[in-house]
Each structure stands twice: as structure tokens, then as C-alpha cells.
Amino acid sequence: MTQHLAAPLSGTSDDAPGHRTGWWQDAVIYQVYPRSFADGNGDGMGDLDGVRRRLPYLRELGVDAVWLSPFYASPQADAGYDVADYRAIDPMFGTLLDADALIHDAHALGLRVIVDLVPNHSSDAHDWFRRALREGPGSALRERYHFRPGKGAHGELPPNDWESVFGGAAWTRTTDPDGTPGDWYLHLFAPEQPDFNWDHPAVADEFRSILRFWLDMGVDGFRVDVAHGLVKAPGLPDLGGAGRLRLLGTADGGTPFFDQDGVHAIYRQWRTILDEYPGERIAVAEAWTPTVERTAHYVRPDELHQAFNFQYLATSWESEALREVIEVSLAAMRPVGAPATWVLSNHDVTRHATRFAGPPGVGTQTREPGDRVLGLRRARAATLLMLALPGSAYVYQGEELGLPDVTDLPDEARQDPSYFRADGQDGFRDGCRVPIPWAREGSSYGFGAGGSWLPQPDHWGELSVEAQTGDPASTLELYRAALSVRKEHPGLGGGSAVEWRDAPEGVLIFARTGFVCTVNTTGTAVRIPAPGELLLASGPVDAGNTAPGAEFELPADTTVWWSV
Missing domain, CATH: 3.20.20.80 (Glycosidases)
Incomplete structure (x- = not known):
């Protein structure tokens, strides 16, 4: 399919x-x-x-x-x-x-x-899944999920060796309407979250409809x-x-x-x-x-x-x-x-x-x-x-x-x-x-x-x-x-590249249009040339009288934005 x-x-x-x-x-x-x-x-x-x-x-x-x-x-x-x-x-x-x-x-x-x-x-409370359990083996609705017979002499083992992201087996065994043990269903997460079978056209049709429902509601x-x-x-x-x-x-x-x-x-x-x-x-x-x-x-x-x-x-x-x-x-x-x-x-x-x-x-x-x-x-x-x-x-x-x-x-x-x-x-x-x-x-x-x-x-x-x-x-x-500076400054937000500049160990310096970012990831202050006029800093800095090009102390674990 x-x-x-x-x-x-x-x-x-x-x-x-x-x-x-x-x-x-x-x-x-x-x-x-x-x-x-x-x-x-x-x-x-x-x-x-x-x-x-x-x-x-x-x-x-x-x-x-x-x-x-x-x-x-x-x-x-x-x-x-x-x-x-x-x-x-x-x-x-x-x-x-x-x-x-x-x-x-x-x-x-x-x-x-x-x-x-x-x-x-x-959810296992979804109408499709509930009906699939209620109708038992042979229900067409079971094809919309991953139901499989178990392995072992009596189907007592999961269909494969996959495990859930949440821990334990990725399979849970069902009970048939007559009370006997039945097939297993796949859930990559919790047992209450059965996985859809996306090879079934009804699943694809349903989600196209869901998309349109919310788009018609006005979501972006x-x-x-x-x-x-x-x-x-x-x-x-x-x-x-x-x-x-x-x-x-x-x-x-x-x-x-x-x-x-x-x-x-x-x-x-x-x-x-x-x-x-x-x-x-x-x-x-x-x-x-x-x-x-x-x-x-x-x-x-x-x-x-x-x-x-x-x-x-x-x-x-x-x-x-x-x-x-x-x-x-x-x-x-x-x-x-x-x-x-x-x-x-x-x-x-x-x-x-x-x-x-x-x-x-x-x-x-x-x-x-x-x-x-x-x-x-x-x-x-x-x-x-x-x-x-x-x-x-x-x-x-x-x-x-x-x-x-x-x-x-x-x-x-x-x-x-x-x-x-x-x-x-x-x-x-x-x-x-x-x-x-x-x-x-x-x-x-x-x-x-x-x-x-x-x-x-x-x-x-x-x-x-x-x-x-x-x-x-x-x-x-x-x-x-x-966020205010980001909206106003032409060098922030858009684009697809940065220009890396030489920097001491543990420091990142990159430029964009009219803008430079300096980042000190180390636990100690580092002295670097001030690239321009200070725009914003993530912590206290002393750059009020620092002229562009003069040495500036970039504090530990601090990022500073500069206008150039």
C-alpha cells in the first residue's frame, strides 16, 4: 500500500x-x-x-x-x-x-x-484503536497500527527485539474479545501510545485532513x-x-x-x-x-x-x-x-x-x-x-x-x-x-x-x-x-554564514554585517582587542572607555555584542 x-x-x-x-x-x-x-x-x-x-x-x-x-x-x-x-x-x-x-x-x-x-x-483511547481491540483479529482498523502475532509456541514473545524509548519492550500484548491472549501492538514510546502504520492510506488521508482542520482555524x-x-x-x-x-x-x-x-x-x-x-x-x-x-x-x-x-x-x-x-x-x-x-x-x-x-x-x-x-x-x-x-x-x-x-x-x-x-x-x-x-x-x-x-x-x-x-x-x-537589538540590527537574524576571526584558546569571535560577537567559554578573563562599540553583554563588563582596537578584558563565561 x-x-x-x-x-x-x-x-x-x-x-x-x-x-x-x-x-x-x-x-x-x-x-x-x-x-x-x-x-x-x-x-x-x-x-x-x-x-x-x-x-x-x-x-x-x-x-x-x-x-x-x-x-x-x-x-x-x-x-x-x-x-x-x-x-x-x-x-x-x-x-x-x-x-x-x-x-x-x-x-x-x-x-x-x-x-x-x-x-x-x-492514544490507546483513540477511536480507531479502541475499535481495533473491540473488533478483534481481522478488524480492518488493525491495519492502521502495527499489530503482529507473537513469537514462541503460544505467541507469548514479542514479535521482535525492539525496546521502547521509555524503557521495556516496544510491544504490548492484547487480549482478544473472548478473553484469550491475542496479538501484540507496537509502541515506540509508552504502551498507551500505539504507533500508526503509515503504509496504510487511511492514516495519510486522516492527517492531511487534520492539517487542513487546523490551517482553516488559522494556525501558522x-x-x-x-x-x-x-x-x-x-x-x-x-x-x-x-x-x-x-x-x-x-x-x-x-x-x-x-x-x-x-x-x-x-x-x-x-x-x-x-x-x-x-x-x-x-x-x-x-x-x-x-x-x-x-x-x-x-x-x-x-x-x-x-x-x-x-x-x-x-x-x-x-x-x-x-x-x-x-x-x-x-x-x-x-x-x-x-x-x-x-x-x-x-x-x-x-x-x-x-x-x-x-x-x-x-x-x-x-x-x-x-x-x-x-x-x-x-x-x-x-x-x-x-x-x-x-x-x-x-x-x-x-x-x-x-x-x-x-x-x-x-x-x-x-x-x-x-x-x-x-x-x-x-x-x-x-x-x-x-x-x-x-x-x-x-x-x-x-x-x-x-x-x-x-x-x-x-x-x-x-x-x-x-x-x-x-x-x-x-x-x-x-x-x-x-531580542530588541536582534530586530533592529541589520547584521542579525537572517543570512547563512559567519566570518570567523582569530581568537585566543577558549574564545569565539565571529563577524556579520556591521556586527561582531565575542564569546569567552573559559573560567578566566581574556584580553582581546575591542572590535567596535559595545551593544550588549551577557554579564558585567568594563568597556565604557574602550576605543575600537584597544585591549578589552572579556570576562569569564561572557558573550559581548559589538557594532562595527
């Missing part, structure tokens, strides 16, 4: 005049995790009404678009990434009328709206969850001892469940739909691939518009590693005419203010709080570096407040499904999902009129929007200033 589509387009943006000139090329996009952003009705859970009320804050911050994590009808087995109905809002978040009002208000403020789309799997784009996972290798072959399921696949796309070449036919179909709508609607791939070069396949001119740069997110606070990933990222995107993207935090990884608080090499997850002062200093410097690079940047809610991960949540408060499954994804994602503070005081520091669904630390008030607003030394005001 696999459909054969035309080969993807190739070439650069120069090959297609007028193509790839959209707003997303240099946009700063703010991720809202709805349950933790703002609570409009006081029940302790964030909702769409809460987001809507805080849109002016995002406009004042200076972002271009808002990406909303899932708000669809869902049993919430994985924080809404288990969708039961893609055309309905979960009552905990509001109604379709609330979504319509949010989109309208955002547009009135000049903000674009991107919504999460979850096409790799549904989609963030495509697990964009690399939709297509599985024919026959679902064993890994042969590799067993453990990896998010990144292999360099040649050889992993049978991730980054299969067949996904690109799907996205070429989706691009046709997006291009039918006015206003430059876009799609962004959450594609965990082993190399930036393979990520570039998802953003060829007739596929998606952007893809998250997870290689950059996973890079340590070290000058050589940062320069390498920047160079590779820009080089990989240039031939396909797509913007590079830059991101430091999201709802699945340890916040970078905590990740950078310890020695290099901790990866994207850590359970240790580290040196909070050091972590924040590096996080601020990393932010100015990111915002100085060509392309589009993503900001995760609360990072503009310098929020650390909450590493000491009590076990009974945790809700991350991978926390409860042995040997799975680290299982400590709740720490970056704690509701953000808006006020110095109150039962939830201004999050809502009541409590919060995850407990907030006692020091949360000192990091609140209220506490930081108007304080020129605060992280919030640094973000506001940086």
Missing part, C-alpha cells in the same frame, strides 16, 4: 528564486508548555485561557511566534502526546472556542501561532513530533542484539524504526497542502537524526521549512565544540536553502541554566543542580551566542527568567511516564516542566489563583517576571534587550 511519489527537489535557494524568503528564516519562536505556563481558571493546571492572557507579555518580550505543546483531547498518559482526538481540545485546557480566541488575539498582537502535531502514534504552522519515526522498515526486522531503541538512528538511515527515507514522501505531500494556504504556513521537524546532514533532508525545498538542531542543543559549553557544530549546521542547511535553527532548552531536556552548571559533557540530562551562579552566567552567555547566529532561534518558556531545572521534586509528584519504566529515557523531564513564576508571592507565584500541578521551589518568587521586570541586571531584561 506504499504510495510512490515524485523525487524531492534539489538545489539551493538560488536555484528557486523567491523560494525560502519567509518570516521563519530568522524568527524567534517561543515554546509554550500549556500546562505549566499560566492557569486561567485556578485549578492548578495551565490552560489556553491562561496563555491568551499572557500573550502581551510575549509580544513585549520580542518573540515572533508562539509554539504550543499539545492541548488535544487526551488521557494525558504522556502529557498530551497521547492524542485521542486531534480535532478537539482537552477539557483541562479549554475548548475550540478558546483556541480560536487565542489564535485571533495572537495575530492581533503580531504573533504567529504554531501547534504541535503528533503523527507517529495516537506545525511542530511535527517524532518526525523521523513515522515509517518503519518493511517486515519490522530485529535489531539483532542492538536491542535498545535509540532516538538518533544511524548515519545511513539504517535503523529500522527511525529516520527511514520513506518519511520524506509524507512531508512532500504535506508541503503541497501548506503551500495552498496564504500567509506562509510552515512545518518544523522534531527529527532526531545522527548528523546535521541527515537533518537537512527534512528541509529540502519541497519538504518541511525547519528542523530542530539537536546537535547544537547537545553541545557542551566549549569553544571548539561550539564552533564545529555551528560550522557544520550552517554548511548542511546552505545547499537546501533552509535556515539553520538554534535551541538550548525544551520540555524534554534539562534546562541549560542547570546543564551548564557543572563540568562539560553532562549531555542533555542531569540530576544534579550544580553551581547555580555559574550555570546562569554560562546560560546568559550561551543565549547571546545563539541569538547572534544566522537563522531561527527557539526559546523555551522560563529560560528568559534564567530558571534552573527543579532537581529535587519528590517521587510522588513526578508524572513523566519514562520515570516509571526501568532503563528508559532518563525520566527526569518533570524538572524542566515545573510551572513558571509570574509574581514574587502567592500560592503559585502568579501561575494561577490556586496551586500548581507540580510543586514550585521556595525561591521561585525571586526569579519571577515581577521580580525581574525593570532590573537591568536581570535575565528577563537581557532577553528583552537582545
Whole structure:
């Protein structure tokens, strides 16, 4: 049933005049995790009404678009990434009328709206899956998922050796309507998230319809969850001892469940739909691939518009590693005419203010709080570096407040499904999902009129929007200033290249049109020639009387922007 589509387009943006000139090329996009952003009705859970009320804050911050994590009808087995109905809002978040009002208000403020789309799997409460179980073996609906008989004398073993990203087997056995053990179904994540079979035309038809539903509602784009996972290798072959399921696949796309070449036919179909709508609607791939070069396949001119740069997110606070990933990222995107993207935090990884608080090499997850002062200093410097690079940047809610991960949540408060499954994804994602503070005081520091669904630390008030607003030394005001300069300065945002300059060990210096960025990733101050007039610094600097070309002391773990 696999459909054969035309080969993807190739070439650069120069090959297609007028193509790839959209707003997303240099946009700063703010991720809202709805349950933790703002609570409009006081029940302790964030909702769409809460987001809507805080849109002016995002406009004042200076972002271009808002990406909303899932708000669809869902049993919430994985924080809404288990969708039961893609055309309905979960009552905990509001109604379709609330979504319509949010989109309208955002547009009135000049903000674009991107919504999460979850096409790799549904909830086990989805009508298709429920009917497939109820109707039993032979049901046509089972072909829309991956149902397989088990191995062993009585089918008691899983169909293959794949393991879930969340830990344990990637298969769960069903019970037939007569009460006897039945077939198994595939779930690369939680058992409540059965994987769709994208070889079935009904699945492709349904998601084309879902795209149109939300585009007709007025959304400006989609963030495509697990964009690399939709297509599985024919026959679902064993890994042969590799067993453990990896998010990144292999360099040649050889992993049978991730980054299969067949996904690109799907996205070429989706691009046709997006291009039918006015206003430059876009799609962004959450594609965990082993190399930036393979990520570039998802953003060829007739596929998606952007893809998250997870290689950059996973890079340590070290000058050589940062320069390498920047160079590779820009080089990989240039031939396909797509913007590079830059991101430091999201709802699945340890916040970078905590990740950078310890020695290099901790990866994207850590359970240790580290040196909070050091972590924040590096996080601020990393932010100015990111915002100085060509392309589009993503900001995760609360990072503009310098929020650390909450590493000491009590076990009974945790809700991350991978926390409860042995040997799975680290299982400590709740720490970056704690509701953000808006006020110095109150039962939830201004999050809502009541409590919060995850407990907030006692020091949360000192990091609140209220506490930081108007304080020129605060992280919030640094973000506001940086985004303002980025909009106004002609050398920031767009483009596809940087000009590297000679720099001492541990220091990065690069130029763009009328602009220079200097970054000290070391723990000691470094003296360098001042490249121009100081625009903005991530921390205290003494350059008030420094003439261009004169020696200047660049403090430890600090980024400085210069106008030249």
C-alpha cells in the first residue's frame, strides 16, 4: 500500500528564486508548555485561557511566534502526546472556542501561532484503536497500527527485539474479545501510545485532513513530533542484539524504526497542502537524526521549512565544540536553502541554566543542580551566542527568567511516564516542566489563583517576571534587550554564514554585517582587542572607555555584542 511519489527537489535557494524568503528564516519562536505556563481558571493546571492572557507579555518580550505543546483531547498518559482526538481540545485546557480566541488575539498582537502535531502514534483511547481491540483479529482498523502475532509456541514473545524509548519492550500484548491472549501492538514510546502504520492510506488521508482542520482555524504552522519515526522498515526486522531503541538512528538511515527515507514522501505531500494556504504556513521537524546532514533532508525545498538542531542543543559549553557544530549546521542547511535553527532548552531536556552548571559533557540530562551562579552566567552567555547566529532561534518558556531545572521534586509528584519504566529515557523531564513564576508571592507565584500541578521551589518568587521586570541586571531584561537589538540590527537574524576571526584558546569571535560577537567559554578573563562599540553583554563588563582596537578584558563565561 506504499504510495510512490515524485523525487524531492534539489538545489539551493538560488536555484528557486523567491523560494525560502519567509518570516521563519530568522524568527524567534517561543515554546509554550500549556500546562505549566499560566492557569486561567485556578485549578492548578495551565490552560489556553491562561496563555491568551499572557500573550502581551510575549509580544513585549520580542518573540515572533508562539509554539504550543499539545492541548488535544487526551488521557494525558504522556502529557498530551497521547492524542485521542486531534480535532478537539482537552477539557483541562479549554475548548475550540478558546483556541480560536487565542489564535485571533495572537495575530492581533503580531504573533504567529504554531501547534504541535503528533503523527507517529495516537492514544490507546483513540477511536480507531479502541475499535481495533473491540473488533478483534481481522478488524480492518488493525491495519492502521502495527499489530503482529507473537513469537514462541503460544505467541507469548514479542514479535521482535525492539525496546521502547521509555524503557521495556516496544510491544504490548492484547487480549482478544473472548478473553484469550491475542496479538501484540507496537509502541515506540509508552504502551498507551500505539504507533500508526503509515503504509496504510487511511492514516495519510486522516492527517492531511487534520492539517487542513487546523490551517482553516488559522494556525501558522506545525511542530511535527517524532518526525523521523513515522515509517518503519518493511517486515519490522530485529535489531539483532542492538536491542535498545535509540532516538538518533544511524548515519545511513539504517535503523529500522527511525529516520527511514520513506518519511520524506509524507512531508512532500504535506508541503503541497501548506503551500495552498496564504500567509506562509510552515512545518518544523522534531527529527532526531545522527548528523546535521541527515537533518537537512527534512528541509529540502519541497519538504518541511525547519528542523530542530539537536546537535547544537547537545553541545557542551566549549569553544571548539561550539564552533564545529555551528560550522557544520550552517554548511548542511546552505545547499537546501533552509535556515539553520538554534535551541538550548525544551520540555524534554534539562534546562541549560542547570546543564551548564557543572563540568562539560553532562549531555542533555542531569540530576544534579550544580553551581547555580555559574550555570546562569554560562546560560546568559550561551543565549547571546545563539541569538547572534544566522537563522531561527527557539526559546523555551522560563529560560528568559534564567530558571534552573527543579532537581529535587519528590517521587510522588513526578508524572513523566519514562520515570516509571526501568532503563528508559532518563525520566527526569518533570524538572524542566515545573510551572513558571509570574509574581514574587502567592500560592503559585502568579501561575494561577490556586496551586500548581507540580510543586514550585521556595525561591521561585525571586526569579519571577515581577521580580525581574525593570532590573537591568536581570535575565528577563537581557532577553528583552537582545531580542530588541536582534530586530533592529541589520547584521542579525537572517543570512547563512559567519566570518570567523582569530581568537585566543577558549574564545569565539565571529563577524556579520556591521556586527561582531565575542564569546569567552573559559573560567578566566581574556584580553582581546575591542572590535567596535559595545551593544550588549551577557554579564558585567568594563568597556565604557574602550576605543575600537584597544585591549578589552572579556570576562569569564561572557558573550559581548559589538557594532562595527
